[in-house]
Amino acid sequence: MKKRIIIIGAGWAGQHHARAVYEHPDTELAAIIDRREEAAGALAQKLGGVPYYQSLEELERQGTGYDAAVICTLPDTHASFCKALLQRGKHLFCEKPAGKNSGEIAWLLALSRTTEAIAGVNYNQRYSPCYRKLKDKISGEKPHLIAISMQQQGPVKQSDLAHPYFIVTDSCCHMIDTLRYINGEIRSVYAVGKRIDSEILSDVAVSLEFRNGSIGVMTHTFVGGVHESQHPFQHFELSTDKARYEVTNMLEGLHTYPHHSMERTTWSPSVFESCNYAETLKSSIHAWIESLTGSSPAPVALLDAYRNALVVEACIKSLETGLRVQLQDDIETGGGLI
Template structure:
């Protein structure tokens, strides 16, 4: 994610990169080569803050560093773009939001689907289907090599249904515009290459106050199946809408571009005519001109820049990020306890 966001900062007139931070020299060099530019390099985040005195910091690190790095940025007077999830705990997330407000600095969290035109349309159509909604979503990744290493590093602090789940429960909350009331979950540890107590497959189930329900499934690793790895489907009394992802064989499940890619939206209408047959044909809404992953990251940085320059109130944005984290952490608790969790 850091590379894609760096490309946006490098290309945009409103930003000027004053330093690149990574603990490893090789990763810093790879980023600069990808940008085709030279910027000051740092292995120490704290040193970079002192020496460059930036106006803003983009934090694209593993979740276990988010709280510490973000609070230090606010203490230095910086605005912050922070990749999801906000933190490892709800308490840490609340503290980060409080720190942003106390410092009067902007905090934008990287919920990439919120700037995705196809997903915006997906949510809009879902809101026309009546209530309750049934929301079915997953993103399984058959990872190997460098990506499997990245997944294992992420799972040092949180499971796939927590790390990725924040995106999808956030979408469910937007679709229902209703309060989530309880969460349950299942999970499995499919490899011993993980830290003790961690699991690399999970499915969470959320029930909302209006009767809507949703599930999200995520599994990472070389053992994962690519059958039905990309399900994005919503059903309501008036019909259903589905995202048709990339065609089978066009991209692997661990290809980051395929995670948000959509070929089309398929809309089905439940209305029946006098003859008992469907009154309307299914609609196919083309999504051919949607941005790629780098383009979506560029859109996120446009949101960040606009918030800074125009003093946008981000209170709802920050609260939604904390709320989605609260839901997925409740799912993690439900799996570990074997009991449904009331929210």
């Protein structure tokens, strides 16, 4: 039986996720929810004229049944929607971040373990086909040095959405998840940042130590190409005991430079398949849908969101104190920063 899924939030992310649900053979798009009635109605009309409402409560009063929800609202509302859905025993897929801080996400994680609901979080960059290929290629190798960088045009004014550490909480969090996916958990961080012609942090560089003994660096600047320009916005390198690997622009290709050979190999996604940022969103939500239909854990779950938030908070603490910040090893059971 198809899973009936609702979309909460009809903005940019909501439109992508609604389309992915609408097109999946094992799901039925049950409704669109957005407090902006016009936005909800416009998206609903594009996708077969499904019902639309301005609140979850209105949907339930009308008796529209559903099995799961995708949360695509503003970040400050994510935790409250997650709580409401988990208390109803509904599966959910939430845009990042799942909560305002690690404590809020830890509370949601504990709540999720009292239900049968499957809770997923959209860290979609790990669904880049190049990163997936890299993950397979380095199996059994020993990592030494890892580096990831992003350059994109970002906000310069402080606002309710763009607070002083926006570059860390809303942008670096994607790279943190990619680093964790490829290289495992992070043990410590040391961060430096600048506000150059900006009210909020415009540039950040983070030194990283991983539990597996390797080290690395993560950098980000809000001085870059406009959104969706053709300029490369991300670069990734990893050196292991066998080779150096390079991912260009997250999606364009994986280059391998073996230490004991003069030959470079390049792997690129098939030209017969769509390969763009929107496709990583689609792959991410489809993986969560498959966990619903297969009754398996979410591939990227609240525990990942919790661990990600701890690293974000460690970076902010380091920026504020000028010190290296350690993360406790047993973070699954409630550890945090030292």
